[in-house]
Amino acid sequence: MNKKYRLETVAVQAGYEPGNGDPRVLPIVQSTTFKYDSAGELADLFDLKSAGHFYTRLSNPTVEALEKKMSALEGGIGAVAASSGQSATTILALTLCEEGDHIVASSAIYGGTFNLFRHTLPKLGIKTTFVDLDASEEEIFAAVTPRTKFIFAESLSNPSVRVLDFEKFSRVARKAGIPLAVDNTFPTPALCRPFEFGADFVVHSTTKYADGHACALGGIVIDGGSFDFSKNPEKFPSFTSPDESYHGMVYTEAFGKMAFLVKARVQVMRDIGMMMSPMNAFLTSMNLETLPLRMERHSSNALALAKFLESHPKVDWVKYPGLSDSPEFSKAVKYLKAFGGVMTFGPKGGRQGAEKFLNSLKLAKIVTHVADTRTCVLHPASTTHRQLSDDEQKKSGILPELVRISVGIENSEDIIEDFSQALDEI
Numbered sequence: 481m482n483k484k485y486r487l488e489t490v491a492v493q494a495g496y497e498p499g500n501g502d503p504r505v506l507p508i509v510q511s512t513t514f515k516y517d518s519a520g521e522l523a524d525l526f527d528l529k530s531a532g533h534f535y536t537r538l539s540n541p542t543v544e545a546l547e548k549k550m551s552a553l554e555g556g557i558g559a560v561a562a563s564s565g566q567s568a569t570t571i572l573a574l575t576l577c578e579e580g581d582h583i584v585a586s587s588a589i590y591g592g593t594f595n596l597f598r599h600t601l602p603k604l605g606i607k608t609t610f611v612d613l614d615a616s617e618e619e620i621f622a623a624v625t626p627r628t629k630f631i632f633a634e635s636l637s638n639p640s641v642r643v644l645d646f647e648k649f650s651r652v653a654r655k656a657g658i659p660l661a662v663d664n665t666f667p668t669p670a671l672c673r674p675f676e677f678g679a680d681f682v683v684h685s686t687t688k689y690a691d692g693h694a695c696a697l698g699g700i701v702i703d704g705g706s707f708d709f710s711k712n713p714e715k716f717p718s719f720t721s722p723d724e725s726y727h728g729m730v731y732t733e734a735f736g737k738m739a740f741l742v743k744a745r746v747q748v749m750r751d752i753g754m755m756m757s758p759m760n761a762f763l764t765s766m767n768l769e770t771l772p773l774r775m776e777r778h779s780s781n782a783l784a785l786a787k788f789l790e791s792h793p794k795v796d797w798v799k800y801p802g803l804s805d806s807p808e809f810s811k812a813v814k815y816l817k818a819f820g821g822v823m824t825f826g827p828k829g830g831r832q833g834a835e836k837f838l839n840s841l842k843l844a845k846i847v848t849h850v851a852d853t854r855t856c857v858l859h860p861a862s863t864t865h866r867q868l869s870d871d872e873q874k875k876s877g878i879l880p881e882l883v884r885i886s887v888g889i890e891n892s893e894d895i896i897e898d899f900s901q902a903l904d905e906i
């Protein structure tokens with residue numbers, strides 16, 4: 481698309497432009513491989529001398545369409561889609577880091593990402609220091625070491641729904657000469673555009689609102705095009721010195737601004753193989769067409785439910801960044817267009833009260849998921865965050881009574897009636 485369309489138009493139209501006589505709807509290219517007339521053409525593709533699809537582990541036309549749509553929505557220069565949000569974050573980390581490198585991450589992040597940084601990446605020699613979202617600029621900067629390769633945080637954290645202070649974190653990243661990577665899964669580009677606030681890379685679990693119907697796992701890494709690895713060759717030698725696995729190619733010299741995306745695809749994706757399937761790319765692409773509409777409804781329903789819960793006698797506390805008395809409200813208004821569909825609350829009666837409430841819901845279902853059209857609930861302390869120690873749970877903001885709600889796009893009165901009758905059972 482040449483013209484700079486607005487977000488709603490981009491969501492519908494970007495990614496796939498049918499030629500004359502082509503299918504109007506994005507085709508599902510369910511093929512692992514692609515045919516060429518000569519061995520030379522294929523060899524050039526392998527040597528990255530020409531562009532084209534040759535094996536779906538590296539690229540596929542349906543997956544490429546999704547990459548283009550998500551990148552256009554975020555305002556990036558390109559993207560690499562992955563099999564899940566976890567794969568996307570892994571690709572980000574393995575593209576930027578080598579053995580002995582280091583990450584600074586917000587401690588208010590999804591439990592799976594915390595585990596990846598805390599337990600799995602250290603097995604490859606990549607360590608992470610976690611910092612509190614409220615840490616001062618000096619404290620965050622003090623966590624940076626000479627081997628730190630990026631700062632990572634969630635724009636709206638799961639499940640503590642805290643809003644990232646983009647200015648503070650991006651200032652530290654600039655000062656340290658390293659990129660800021662932001663997981664924008666919860667607000668999506670419909671509500672927050674991290675590249676406009678100083679992020680250099682964005683990752684998503686597209687499994688969440690991007691798909692938004694709980695039918696396709698997926699993830700994506702998007703490059704904002706703002707970080708220049710060649711400015712600091714000693715800091716980023718894996719971008720600025722020869723890659724032996726590619727006949728000594730130097731990514732920054734051969735691909736300039738696209739260095740990160742090419743390295744992520746032809747080195748990390750090639751070797752680790754966590755690509756998105758064409759079918760999931762098709763489903764996610766279709767569902768992205770309604771993303772701005774859905775995010776509006778998720779947000780208005782959630783605000784109505786948060787206000788109802790806030791004034792309910794059987795509720796101890798509610799955390800939703802859209803409530804005007806929330807400590808997150810000023811940041812939320814600054815960085816988000818609306819406040820999304822996820823909130824947490826503490827029913828009276830501690831852990832037992834939470835269990836009674838959850839078991840009494842009728843419309844809302846208990847599922848290990850957020851961010852689809854159907855209202856759902858979860859008790860993180862006994863599920864998604866159960867691998868964390870008590871101390872780690874506390875640091876991630878997980879209290880024993882905490883119930884996470886993902887408000888769907890049903891009629892808000894039906895949702896509120898369901899919560900009301902379940903609270904009556906406590």
Ligand code: PLP
Pocket residue numbers: 564565566567590592593634638663665666684685686687688697698699
């Ligand atoms: N990032 C966030 C904010 C998430 O909420 C999740 C999953 O819940 C992930 C990443 C991981 O995504 P996936 O489940 O697609 O691997």
